[in-house]
Each structure stands twice: as C-alpha cells, then as structure tokens.
Amino acid sequence: MAQEEWPLWEVFVRSQHGLAHRHVGSLHAADAQMAMRNARDVYTRRNEGTSIWVVRSVDIVASSPDEKDILFEPSNDKVYRHPTFYDIPEDLGPI
Numbered sequence: 001m002a003q004e005e006w007p008l009w010e011v012f013v014r015s016q017h018g019l020a021h022r023h024v025g026s027l028h029a030a031d032a033q034m035a036m037r038n039a040r041d042v043y044t045r046r047n048e049g050t051s052i053w054v055v056r057s058v059d060i061v062a063s064s065p066d067e068k069d070i071l072f073e074p075s076n077d078k079v080y081r082h083p084t085f086y087d088i089p090e091d092l093g094p095i
Contacts, residue, residue, distance in 0.1 A: 007056050009035040011043055014051040021053050029054075 006028040012021035024043045029035035035054040044052065063071055 006030050009054045010057050010060060011039040012053040013043055013049040015048055016050050021051065026057065
C-alpha cells in the first residue's frame with residue numbers, strides 16, 4: 001500500500017528589517033500548525049524573522065508571465081491613478 005505524501009506548504013518570512021514577507025522556501029507538513037513549527041525551525045534558526053506565513057501550495061493562484069500585457073497594460077489608460085492632476089507644494093520637497 002502506497003503511503004500518501006503530506007501537503008506542500010510555501011513559507012514566507014518577514015525579516016526584522018523589511019516590511020514585506022519574502023518567500024524563503026517550501027516544506028511538507030500534515031497541517032498548518034506543523035507547517036508553522038517546521039517553518040520556524042528551518043527558516044528562522046538565527047532569530048532573523050518577525051513574522052511567518054505558511055500557505056498550502058495548492059491554494060496559491062498566480063499569473064503567468066505570458067499574461068503580463070493582459071493584466072497590467074489596461075492600468076496605463078487610467079490616468080487618474082497617476083499623480084498628475086494636482087500640484088505638490090515645493091516646500092514638501094521631493095516625494
């Protein structure tokens with residue numbers, strides 16, 4: 001009888017010096033609690049993180065690089081998203 005493999009989890013860690021979580025690797029675990037413990041043990045051994053996310057790989061949905069134009073080009077025609085309709089006071093300095 002073949003033994004079923006545990007689900008694959010993706011691990012993201014927010015470092016002490018960063019604001020965003022960064023993908024650091026993957027691991028297999030039976031459930032979320034085990035994934036969190038294993039991620040802590042494997043990816044934050046030197047106390048370099050402030051936060052850990054674990055996400056089942058099957059729950060991640062990503063775009064393909066081939067879809068870049070379809071996803072991002074339409075935003076170029078929405079000029080209201082660009083700060084060109086108001087003047088920034090000079091005393092604020094560069095933003």
